[in-house]
Amino acid sequence: MLSIKNLEAGINGKMILKGISLEVKAGEIHAIMGPNGSGKSTLAAVLAGRDTVEIRGGSVTYMGNDLLQMAPEDRSKEGIFLGFQYPIEIPGVSMVNFMKTAVNEHRKHKGLPQLSASDFLKLMREKKEMVEIDSKLANRSVNEGFSGGEKKKNEIFQMAMLEPKLAILDETDSGLDIDALRIVANGVNRLRRPDNSSIVITHYQRLLDYIVPDVVHVLYDGRIVKTAGKELALELEEKGYDWIRKEVDNQN
Amino acid sequence: MQVCMENDQDNIINDITSGEYKYGFYTDIETEKIPKGLNEDVIRLISKKKGEPDWLLEFRLKSFRHWLTMKMPGWANLKIPEIDYQDIIYYAAPKQKPAPESIDDIDPELKKTFDRLGIPLEEQKRLSGVAVDAVMDSVSVKTTFRETLAELGIIFCSFSEAVREYPDLVKRYLGTVVPHTDNFFAALNSAVFSDGSFCYIPKGVRCPMELSTYFRINAANTGQFERTLLVADEESYVSYLEGCTAPMRDENQLHAAIVEIIAEKNAEVKYSTVQNWYPGDREGRGGIFNFVTKRGICRGDNSKISWTQVETGSAITWKYPSCILRGDNSIGEFYSVAVTNNHQQADTGTKMIHIGKNTRSTIVSKGISAGHGQNSYRGLVKVLKNASSSRNFSQCDSLLLGDKCGAHTFPYLEVDNQSAIVEHEATTSKIGEDQIFYCNQRGISTEDAIALIVNGYAREVINKLPMEFAVEAQKLLQISLEGSVG
Numbered sequence A: 001m002l003s004i005k006n007l008e009a010g011i012n013g014k015m016i017l018k019g020i021s022l023e024v025k026a027g028e029i030h031a032i033m034g035p036n037g038s039g040k041s042t043l044a045a046v047l048a049g050r051d052t053v054e055i056r057g058g059s060v061t062y063m064g065n066d067l068l069q070m071a072p073e074d075r076s077k078e079g080i081f082l083g084f085q086y087p088i089e090i091p092g093v094s095m096v097n098f099m100k101t102a103v104n105e106h107r108k109h110k111g112l113p114q115l116s117a118s119d120f121l122k123l124m125r126e127k128k129e130m131v132e133i134d135s136k137l138a139n140r141s142v143n144e145g146f147s148g149g150e151k152k153k154n155e156i157f158q159m160a161m162l163e164p165k166l167a168i169l170d171e172t173d174s175g176l177d178i179d180a181l182r183i184v185a186n187g188v189n190r191l192r193r194p195d196n197s198s199i200v201i202t203h204y205q206r207l208l209d210y211i212v213p214d215v216v217h218v219l220y221d222g223r224i225v226k227t228a229g230k231e232l233a234l235e236l237e238e239k240g241y242d243w244i245r246k247e248v249d250n251q252n
Numbered sequence B: 001m002q003v004c005m006e007n008d009q010d011n012i013i014n015d016i017t018s019g020e021y022k023y024g025f026y027t028d029i030e031t032e033k034i035p036k037g038l039n040e041d042v043i044r045l046i047s048k049k050k051g052e053p054d055w056l057l058e059f060r061l062k063s064f065r066h067w068l069t070m071k072m073p074g075w076a077n078l079k080i081p082e083i084d085y086q087d088i089i090y091y092a093a094p095k096q097k098p099a100p101e102s103i104d105d106i107d108p109e110l111k112k113t114f115d116r117l118g119i120p121l122e123e124q125k126r127l128s129g130v131a132v133d134a135v136m137d138s139v140s141v142k143t144t145f146r147e148t149l150a151e152l153g154i155i156f157c158s159f160s161e162a163v164r165e166y167p168d169l170v171k172r173y174l175g176t177v178v179p180h181t182d183n184f185f186a187a188l189n190s191a192v193f194s195d196g197s198f199c200y201i202p203k204g205v206r207c208p209m210e211l212s213t214y215f216r217i218n219a220a221n222t223g224q225f226e227r228t229l230l231v232a233d234e235e236s237y238v239s240y241l242e243g244c245t246a247p248m249r250d251e252n253q254l255h256a257a258i259v260e261i262i263a264e265k266n267a268e269v270k271y272s273t274v275q276n277w278y279p280g281d282r283e284g285r286g287g288i289f290n291f292v293t294k295r296g297i298c299r300g301d302n303s304k305i306s307w308t309q310v311e312t313g314s315a316i317t318w319k320y321p322s323c324i325l326r327g328d329n330s331i332g333e334f335y336s337v338a339v340t341n342n343h344q345q346a347d348t349g350t351k352m353i354h355i356g357k358n359t360r361s362t363i364v365s366k367g368i369s370a371g372h373g374q375n376s377y378r379g380l381v382k383v384l385k386n387a388s389s390s391r392n393f394s395q396c397d398s399l400l401l402g403d404k405c406g407a408h409t410f411p412y413l414e415v416d417n418q419s420a421i422v423e424h425e426a427t428t429s430k431i432g433e434d435q436i437f438y439c440n441q442r443g444i445s446t447e448d449a450i451a452l453i454v455n456g457y458a459r460e461v462i463n464k465l466p467m468e469f470a471v472e473a474q475k476l477l478q479i480s481l482e483g484s485v486g
Helices: A040-048 A072-077 A095-109 A117-130 A135-139 A148-162 A178-190 A231-239 A241-251 B005-016 B040-049 B054-068 B108-116 B146-150 B159-165 B167-173 B184-192 B433-441 B446-462 B467-480
Strands: A002-011 A014-024 A029-033 A054-062 A080-083 A090-094 A166-170 A197-202 A215-220 A223-228 B031-033 B092-094 B130-136 B139-143 B155-158 B197-201 B210-216 B227-232 B237-245 B252-255 B258-263 B268-275 B287-298 B304-311 B316-319 B322-325 B331-340 B345-354 B360-369 B374-383 B391-400 B406-415 B421-430
Touching: A002 A040, A014 A040, A014 A054, A014 A223, A029 A040, A029 A231, A040 A054, A040 A072, A040 A080, A040 A166, A040 A197, A072 A080, A072 A095, A072 B433, A080 A148, A090 A095, A090 B433, A090 B446, A095 A117, A095 A135, A095 A148, A095 B446, A117 A148, A135 A148, A148 A178, A215 A231, A215 A241, A223 A231, A223 A241, A231 A241, B040 B054, B040 B184, B054 B184, B108 B210, B130 B146, B130 B155, B139 B155, B146 B155, B155 B159, B159 B167, B159 B197, B159 B227, B167 B197, B167 B227, B184 B258, B184 B287, B197 B210, B197 B237, B227 B237, B227 B268, B258 B268, B258 B304, B268 B287, B268 B467, B287 B304, B287 B331, B304 B316, B304 B345, B304 B446, B304 B467, B322 B331, B322 B360, B331 B345, B331 B374, B331 B446, B331 B467, B345 B360, B360 B374, B360 B406, B360 B446, B374 B391, B374 B421, B391 B406, B391 B446, B406 B421, B433 B446, B446 B467
Parallel strands: A029 A197, A029 A215, A080 A166, A166 A197, B130 B210, B197 B227, B210 B237, B227 B258, B237 B268, B252 B287, B258 B287, B268 B304, B287 B316, B287 B322, B304 B331, B316 B345, B322 B345, B331 B360, B345 B374, B360 B391, B374 B406, B391 B421
Antiparallel strands: A002 A014, A002 A054, A215 A223, B031 B092, B130 B139, B155 B197
């Protein structure tokens, strides 16, 4: 589904990703862990098409296409969803209006007719229940005045609405209490299907108690320094990132 | 692949600020014009052409003589090129039969023009709930639904007809809200005004349809100086809407109008404007100079005047629709969305003058600046000594698209009564790259994202417009900002 080869990228002239390679197959959940500043969010930004990141080298292929040549909205319509670490507030634009526009753009792309107002509201109701989000949120402006937890739940709700093929969740767990964390994780698990995949970016292991990954990668200083099964997350939790730091430094 | 953020951002901004003006066509129609220039003879000529009574000619001459003593106001936050008032044609009229009896007497070219503007002159083609007075250059072409309205005693006709048919009413109210000495442009208008609409709603009548005037500038080198007078007698209600467009030309054209509204006891007037005069091209060439004096007086107790304006056109806009709240418990409202894109400039706002007790006013102003546009809100809230327990709430928001435009706020407060409560809130925000990207990531294109955000921002004001026009206004906002992001 997704194939990243020797990806190099930076922001404002500073190199952040220094040659990343990663293969995600349909149905897999990959966790990307690593200390702050290792490049996790930059990787997510590259995949979503944020133009503040400069691509210096390498390639990214998504469903057989050159992802780096695609506009951000086309990536979305082709099934890439980014759950933002810091969801953006858009005052004056209601969640209903926002989601309706987004869903209909996706439908247009697939050659489907626009949803009628009643069908759309029905869809919203279903998805809200699925991700256990407060139905009042939908009547408010996009993320405006939402608490940290509400914003994250709102990301999962949007993901449920858009049914992505590849979901990238950028530190969706940060700032969540244990109940919110459980709701977010349940949402992700319920949306899991054999033909879609997720990349879960996290600093802490605890999210992975709820979302069980197939593969865990450790990102450190712009490189993937370790890849293993889900037990790697537990090992990290136990030993901390210093262990990785030492191992990498010894190799150099 | 190398992506540089700043260039990209610039490109997006440039792309989106390139929306096309849809109403820029010119109708090739035989037009009667008088020679350029302004003097007493020209004023006598205009008055004669319109067959006016002596008192009106006197009013014009008095205004002209006063105008000669005045200077163009320089206090607005506008860069206004020098205007040569002798280089303007003050009267231009499409040639047609003196008084078209029926729709068949109207020149087909004129009909076609208004059809293209979406204002069909045939009553059966109109939205049934709207009566229209169509004005091109200096004359009214046709007023629809006059007979239907007359059955209720409502007078809705061109200003010239009103002078002929209802001279007493016109004489009683003309210049009572905006005196001929009021300001430079008001004095000029009072001297040379050509046509406009007149409306009288009798006591106790609720006008069953929207009344509207559509102003079209067509002829080159002419100024348009229309005058609207709207009287709502006791216990009456009317909702009125005006729209305006003009052809695309490289020269600037002057438009200086006056609107006077009188609301008697328990009367309510809702006045909406969708102003879409030609704004000039992307480099700032051409466009209409729009200098307008609009004022209403709530003369009677419990009366209400509400102004709603969506201002997307004109190279320069100078306009402050105001309310004099003289009756006790009277209410004034001002809801405004003003867009300045490319090189457009707007200095607009309102004046709320609280004279009566328990008077209330609400001001909601939403400025949107894009391109090199400069947008100023200027508003006065004045509470006089006897206006006890008066209240005002003002909210002025500015939205910036891109980093070459400007937004300015000039609120003035003069409160002479201790029991008055005056509140002012102001915000300035920018459509951020973050917001755009967030929308992009959900599959929404940059252009659609801007439309979504701008419409969300302006919704509070757009919702105040009559339904049919709210949809139009929303589209207009989109077109005005087509191709402006930041």
